[in-house]
Amino acid sequence: MIKQLYISLISTLALAGTPPVACGSSTPSLSYTLGLLLPGASQSQTLQIRRDQIVYGLSQGFSDFEVTFSGNFVNVISPGFNNEPRELYSECDGKLLVSDVAAPTVSQEGRKGTWTFVGEGNQLTVQNNGESIFYSCPNPNEPIRGGQQVYAKTGDSFACxxxxxxxxxxMKK
Known part of the structure; x- marks a missing residue:
């Protein structure tokens, strides 16, 4: 009897073509863009990638990107990287960079993610090591074309x- 009921249920779901969805539910957006929100600004500066650096303010020579969260790790997805995920991380001085490999899916021994996301809705505040202060500096190697390099605040001083x-x-996509 139970076997017959189970087969009947499976057949009904197969004929329906899609699994049932609870009314009023929606799939949360899994993809986000990042921006630096400066005091007094009504919109954030959309972040970009130049080589392996996170920057903003470029009009050429950059890639747009989206991020996805993997626990306390962040993956960057960009056409400039053939849409292959790469880990977002910060150097000891706070400079935000993109690695050559994807973020781990779980914490590996001796390695923990440093990113947290606070809030609800379409815009979340990003923290690195519990710090929500981020800043930018001109690129010292390419002051005219290099854009503003983005840093996470570490310690008592800034990089510039x-x-x-x-x-x-x-921001949810």
Whole structure:
């Protein structure tokens, strides 16, 4: 009897073509863009990738990107990387960079993610090591074409004099 009921249920679901969905539910967006929200600004500066660096303000020589979360790790997905996921991380000085490999799917021994995302809705505040202060500095190697390099605040000082200080936000796609 139970076997017959089970077969009947499976047949009905197969004929329906799609699995049942609870009313009022929606699939949350899994893809986000990142931006640096500066004080007094109504919109954030959309972040970009130049080589392996996270920057903003470029008009050429950059790639747009999206991020996905994997626990306390972040994967960057960009046409510039053939849409293969690569891990977002910060150097000891706070500079945000993109690695050559994807973020782990779980914490590996001796390695824990440093990213947290706070809030609800379409915009989340991004933290690195519990710190929500991010800032940008001109690229010292390419001051005209290099854009503003983005850093996570680490320690008591900044990587440059007079940085543009703000909050990093993740916006649902």
């Amino acid at each position: 004099p007079n940085p543009a200080v703000g909050t990093l936000v993740a």
